[in-house]
Amino acid sequence: MKIPVIILSGFLGSGKTTLLLSLLKESKRRGLNPGVIMNELGAKDVDGYILQESTGTSVEKLLDGCICCSRKEELPRSLTALLVRRPDIIYIELTGVADPDEIAKSLLAPALADRLQLHHAITLLDAENALEYSSRFSSDKQLVRTLRKQITTADLIIVNKSDLVEPETLWKIEKMVYKQNSESEIVFTHYSQINLAPLLTGIAARGFKGSAPRRGPGNISGTVLQRMSTGSSSSGGSATAVHEPESGADGSFSQVAAVTLTVPPAWAGSLRQEELEQFLRQWGYSLLRAKGHVRLAGRDSVQLVQLAGNRISWEASSYPGQPYIVCIGLNLDEKAISHSWAALFS
Numbered sequence: 525m526k527i528p529v530i531i532l533s534g535f536l537g538s539g540k541t542t543l544l545l546s547l548l549k550e551s552k553r554r555g556l557n558p559g560v561i562m563n564e565l566g567a568k569d570v571d572g573y574i575l576q577e578s579t580g581t582s583v584e585k586l587l588d589g590c591i592c593c594s595r596k597e598e599l600p601r602s603l604t605a606l607l608v609r610r611p612d613i614i615y616i617e618l619t620g621v622a623d624p625d626e627i628a629k630s631l632l633a634p635a636l637a638d639r640l641q642l643h644h645a646i647t648l649l650d651a652e653n654a655l656e657y658s659s660r661f662s663s664d665k666q667l668v669r670t671l672r673k674q675i676t677t678a679d680l681i682i683v684n685k686s687d688l689v690e691p692e693t694l695w696k697i698e699k700m701v702y703k704q705n706s707e708s709e710i711v712f713t714h715y716s717q718i719n720l721a722p723l724l725t726g727i728a729a730r731g732f733k734g735s736a737p738r739r740g741p742g743n744i745s746g747t748v749l750q751r752m753s754t755g756s757s758s759s760g761g762s763a764t765a766v767h768e769p770e771s772g773a774d775g776s777f778s779q780v781a782a783v784t785l786t787v788p789p790a791w792a793g794s795l796r797q798e799e800l801e802q803f804l805r806q807w808g809y810s811l812l813r814a815k816g817h818v819r820l821a822g823r824d825s826v827q828l829v830q831l832a833g834n835r836i837s838w839e840a841s842s843y844p845g846q847p848y849i850v851c852i853g854l855n856l857d858e859k860a861i862s863h864s865w866a867a868l869f870s
């Protein structure tokens with residue numbers, strides 16, 4: 525029996541890891557042994573740590589580049605390594621700038637096609653920002669193309685973060701999605717909460733001799749509204765650019781780049797929350813996403829900081845390593861960022 529694979533795609537900060545956490549918990553509740561491949565643009569494994577911390581799942585990590593383009597050859601190797609652990613289901617969480625179609629094609633490689641089967645390609649959209657992407661990223665045509673591919677490839681589109689927008693915005697997003705992909709199911713929700721049962725229907729733990737997995741019958745209702753009938757260095761800086769393509773090349777190859785900033789090991793002080801927020805906000809929309817673990821003045825525990833869609837959130841974490849932040853952006857000035865970061869510790 526082929527092992528079902530679920531691909532999770534969607535722009536930076538749209539809610540992929542939040543959904544993956546729920547899927548892992550539900551998989552474990554059903555007695556399944558899930559395998560996870562997680563790809564990050566940055567050199568640090570923020571989301572993998574979150575998953576391991578809250579679900580105990582071991583994660584095959586592919587850091588520092590995108591597996592649909594610059595690190596394409598690494599995916600088959602990781603899948604083969606994962607298969608040794610005999611998973612009942614495999615989740616692949618892509619970077620926010622990955623083309624899921626390229627990943628789906630990779631599953632058809634001769635060494636994998638007999639063992640794996642694409643079960644669902646899911647794309648998450650950040651309701652607060654999705655309508656702006658084409659105009660905001662007009663300087664990066666590849667990125668705009670990739671974001672379209674994320675919509676056209678999906679058989680399930682989850683419009684997430686509906687708590688941050690008015691209902692009219694959701695209707696506009698539905699219209700935009702429908703123009704590009706009228707076949708997919710679309711649900712609206714927040715914190716990636718959907719009915720997971722249809723996604724996992726028919727998937728059984730190994731040893732079970734039942735029928736092969738099949739796609740669920742739908743009914744993946746969100747919590748807000750359902751689709752209406754539409755008729756149809758010293759600073760520790762290190763950057764990873766997803767390079768511009770040769771014309772006609774496969775992959776996403778956008779100009780989005782990641783800079784990993786670590787706190788100098790010798791520094792014994794702690795940062796103030798406002799200082800760090802100011803550091804993150806000064807780059808405006810060129811900083812698309814930031815995440816990391818830092819120590820703050822006045823807080824006992826390490827803090828997980830996340831910037832997504834220009835919103836910053838903080839939560840306690842038990843990360844034991846050297847504090848860092850990964851910054852991901854479009855046309856980010858790496859030198860200026862590293863310089864400004866170093867100034868925080870001078």
Ligand SMILES: Nc1nc2c(ncn2[C@@H]2O[C@H](COP(=O)(O)OP(=O)(O)OP(=O)(O)O)[C@@H](O)[C@H]2O)c(=O)[nH]1
Nearest residue numbers: 536537538539540541542620684685714715830832
């Ligand atoms: N307000 C709000 N915040 C959300 C929602 N879903 C996720 N978040 C927050 O948005 C941030 C990004 O969520 P993730 O699940 O990490 O997004 P992602 O797509 O995995 O992000 P990357 O993989 O880093 O691109 C986190 O701080 C989440 O807690 C939502 O529906 N509403």
